[in-house]
Amino acid sequence: MRILLLGGTWFLGRAVAENALARGWRVTTFNRGRSAPDLPGTEPVHGDRTSADDLKRLAGHGPWDLVVDTSASEMAPCQVLDGARVLAAEVERYVYVSTVNAYRGWPHEPLTEDSPVYAAPPDASREYGTGDGVTVHYAMQKAGCEAAVLSQCGDRATVLRPGVILGPGEYVGRLPWWLSRARRGGAILAPGEPGTHVQPVDVRDVAEFALTASPGAYNVAAPRDRDTMGDLLGVCVAVTGRRGRLAWAPNELLTAHGVREWTELPLWRTAKGTWAVDSRRAQAAGLVCRPLAQTVADTWEWLTSGGVAGGAKRGGVHGREPATGWCRGGPRGVATIG
Ligand SMILES: NC(=O)c1ccc[n+]([C@@H]2O[C@H](COP(=O)([O-])OP(=O)(O)OC[C@H]3O[C@@H](n4cnc5c(N)ncnc54)[C@H](OP(=O)(O)O)[C@@H]3O)[C@@H](O)[C@H]2O)c1
Structure with a gap:
């Protein structure tokens, strides 16, 4: 070929x-x-x-x-x-x-x-x-x-x-931001509900599918009900040495404090369809999504072996400009954003 x-x-x-x-x-x-x-x-x-x-x-x-x-x-x-x-x-x-x-x-x-x-x-x-x-x-x-x-x-x-593509080399800085936040430890402001489903897809799985998919249109996302925000952030804490604890804050509280969705707390978005993308057609056509834990662990390995989110081309735009240093009201008190 x-x-x-x-x-x-x-x-x-x-x-x-x-x-x-x-x-x-x-x-x-x-x-x-x-x-x-x-x-x-x-x-x-x-x-x-x-x-x-x-x-x-x-x-x-x-x-x-x-x-x-x-x-x-x-x-x-x-x-x-x-x-x-x-x-x-x-x-x-x-x-x-x-x-x-x-x-x-x-x-x-x-x-x-x-x-x-x-x-x-x-x-x-x-x-x-x-x-x-x-x-x-x-x-x-x-x-x-x-x-x-x-x-x-x-x-x-x-x-x-x-939808959102994560994995080693992710220059936007979404997962790298959460990993570096988890590594810093302390109370980590975790947005919304731990059970909210998310569907990031690994860059290597998109690549594999790009080379093998037959003609047509395909949504390329992890299965709809497989992973949660709690899974994602829990693995971030685990792979970075279990230094921090997640302090969950409801959407309404974050919104009331002016926390910006998607960018300030990466991957947090309250719109109902954000993570409601049906990817069954792609899965039937051969898309295989590796476990989210593997994506997180491999991204951490990439970062700790010299990988730079933001790369040479352009700076990461996610999670870089917290409006406040902290936000009161996580279930266990004060949790830091950035
Ligand atoms: N990241 C996500 O979460 C996400 C989600 C959904 C869809 N997508 C889509 O996925 C695709 C890939 O995204 P990506 O972030 O990996 O790459 P990208 O930033 O869209 O493209 C970068 C590549 O294109 C080359 N390039 C840029 N401008 C060029 C030009 N004028 N002429 C020739 N080459 C040029 C760059 O090399 P040089 O700069 O050296 O030319 C580099 O190799 C995009 O279409 C994006 O919209 C991404």
């Missing part, structure tokens, strides 16, 4: 590259050479996917059996469209990594793959959707990127819609 990774050096793309190399596949990576070093064993092509000349030069390195597009988190639909036009003749199958944000209903409603996605045009510019807030702008852009790939590759396209 010969595959092309758009990206291929950073977090998910790097995990896809490692998996493909372990299978003995030939791996071409395409990126600007800015975010991270090339992975040994890959065949790097450096260029900018927003440049028509660079895309044309890339196409000259084909053909490929499969392209996995992991470099599009900041791409406009029109840019993804340009790339898909050039590559459609050079690849058998095109896997585009989208997000659950592309659904109109996320994070407010339970979702299946039949839930409506934003109707964004495949040739939309970067400005499309800017008037609707940061989250909706990203959602519309990703929905437009999906449309761009589908317009060129049709039934040769696979669209993956992950």
